[in-house]
Amino acid sequence: MDLKTKPNSTLNSLPFLSNVGIETVDLYIGSTRTHYRVHKHILCTKIPCFNKMFNGSFSEASSNSADFPEDFPDSFDILLEWAYSQYHPLRPLNRVSSDSLDLSWNAIEFYLLMDKLCMPDFMNEAMDLLRQFLKDNNLLISIEQVIYVYRRSLPSSKLRLYILNGLLYGFSLDREPDSTLLVRLVDIIREETDLTADFLTAVQDQVRGGPKSTNPSAGDGGIYHIHGIGISCSCSLNERRCG
Secondary structure: EEEEOOOOOOHHHHHHHHHHHEEEEEEEEEOOOOOEEHHHHHHHHHHHHHHHHHHOOOOHHHEEEEEEEOOHHHHHHHHHHHHHHHOOOOOOOEOOOOOOEEOOOOOHHHHHHHOOOHHHHHHHHHHHHHHHHHHHHHOOHHHHHHHHHHHOOOOOOOHHHHHHHHHHHHHHHHOOOOHHHHHHHHHHHHHOOOHHEEEEEHHHHOOOOOOOOOOOOOOOOHHHOOOOOOOOOOOOHHHHHHH
């Protein structure tokens, strides 16, 4: 049997080259302008938002470059790792070390980036990983994180709902009053109108006999998922729409 390769290979016989292409685009991420040079075909095929950006009428289509000054390199790193390798699920969300509460990557930042890029599957996955990590480590979202999310998300955001319920649950726990927490709440009332309105509305509902706050990281997380046709979802809520 003659095992010699054909001297003039075509793209059909070179699946890797056919998949990645030869044209590249430049992405500059964050205040440090961390530079990623990415194959355009990979980026535009896997992420529809980039297809519109680099193959449409936007300025990025002619420059083949884009800046994301408000985003973070580690979030893009995870996204681009997936785009090239199809690694799924996402990287595990773990502590950096056993004696540290620092995370291996920022699930909140990644969620916000996926929201910006209209990738609901990854929003759901990031939500699940965040909830599981906080549950396993008996942690709650900090007030600083609550404020951060509210300033960078829309009222309909599922992440907003999750961190609001986490804040309510934290205040409902039977423990010694935390004066620092109360002072921060006063600051919130002064400065964060959306958060104040949502928080007081939820408290009013409880005072009127509504359901008591529970740990939002426990139980079925379906209410914190994005649902719709074509969106993968493992929750038990509205399985017909999630399928």
